[in-house]
Amino acid sequence: MKNISTIEFHTGSKEELLPNFASDFPYIASRVEFDKYMGSFVPWHWHKAVELFYMQSGVLEYYTPKGKQVFPAGSGGMVNSNVLHMTRPLAESGKSIQLLHIFDTSFIAGQQGNLIEQSYITPIIAVPQLEIIPLYPDHPEQSQLLNTIRESFQLSEDDFGYEIKLRGVLSDIWLQLLSMSRPMLDEKGAYDKINDKVKLMMIYIHEHYSEKISISEIASAAFSSERECFRAFHDCLHTTPVDYIKRYRLQIACHMLAKSRETITFISHACGLGSNSYFGKVFREYIGCTPIEYRHKWQDSDI
Incomplete structure (x- = not known):
């Protein structure tokens, strides 16, 4: 196992x-x-x-x-x-x-x-x-x-x-x-195509997270309007497209902090999170510690 x-x-x-x-x-x-x-x-x-x-x-x-x-x-x-x-x-x-x-x-x-x-x-x-x-x-x-x-x-x-x-x-x-x-x-249920649409939007974000991403670009990836994009994220993922982008970028940042020796500045820009100060602020808000503290936790352990 x-x-x-x-x-x-x-x-x-x-x-x-x-x-x-x-x-x-x-x-x-x-x-x-x-x-x-x-x-x-x-x-x-x-x-x-x-x-x-x-x-x-x-x-x-x-x-x-x-x-x-x-x-x-x-x-x-x-x-x-x-x-x-x-x-x-x-x-x-x-x-x-x-x-x-x-x-x-x-x-x-x-x-x-x-x-x-x-x-x-x-x-x-x-x-x-x-x-x-x-x-x-x-x-x-x-x-x-x-x-x-x-x-x-x-x-x-x-x-x-x-x-x-x-x-x-x-x-x-x-x-x-x-x-x-x-x-x-035995219950009758129709297939909800919104699931396929949100997957296409997620794929677009996964491929372009390091770049500036607009809601219109995300919506276009699933041949949808911006309104449909917001509804798809709300109904399927219970969040907004902007918050999903931010969380996905932080997910990538966590992986890079744990698995690489790249600088904090490099990682913040590579993940599309901008300056060190903004990266540190958002990271602490969502993860509960600084990027350096997170790196020490994972790279100094045998996990």
Whole structure:
């Protein structure tokens, strides 16, 4: 299981870049300790792979376009394919640790278009209103499934037949999730194209964050008006385009401060945050410390 402390993106699609995710074994197991995660939260992102998770400790907030759900220790759930989401631990909840199975559904379905995919996979991943399937231990049926998810992280790569055992347990979990989510699957919901538009706008920002960016340029990237741009960010990401740009630039700055020896001046300009004084002011406001303090924290540790 890989310990994750930062998020990276594919150059083209800007989906999350999943380390060691291979076409012949489209699966990774991750462990996130949020006090060791850059910025202490996971920023807005999406990926084609589904995300099955279990909260080992602490309390985690999951944000999606439809709102927020809270997951305390012992709870868990599944984030659907291509769903925009971000996660943030509650500060007063203590050390938050999350365990994740992230896998392409082909890992359990097999060949694309086959009967298993049509009957058991597509009914979940093709439903626009099904962003997250939450699981809580106070519900007997969900509690049993949560135990299965928790125990699945104990499988060892060194065990004989590990890959088959893993596919078997994930298939069993998926079948139970399908059964539990049937009431939601029967609800009629139209696909909201605003999700695709906001992804295009996010991609534009990710590609041009070091430059001056106007709202009209962001909107044009998704063939939208400025009014639609503001609405898309408000409805999907619960923020403004300007604030998203600022937060993304700070995210890049945090990565550069932790991973490089570039000067503060170089980093502030490279991230599109201008002068040292403005960079320092905004950094402290959002991150809670100065850029130099942040660099010392990350470069002087073994995290």
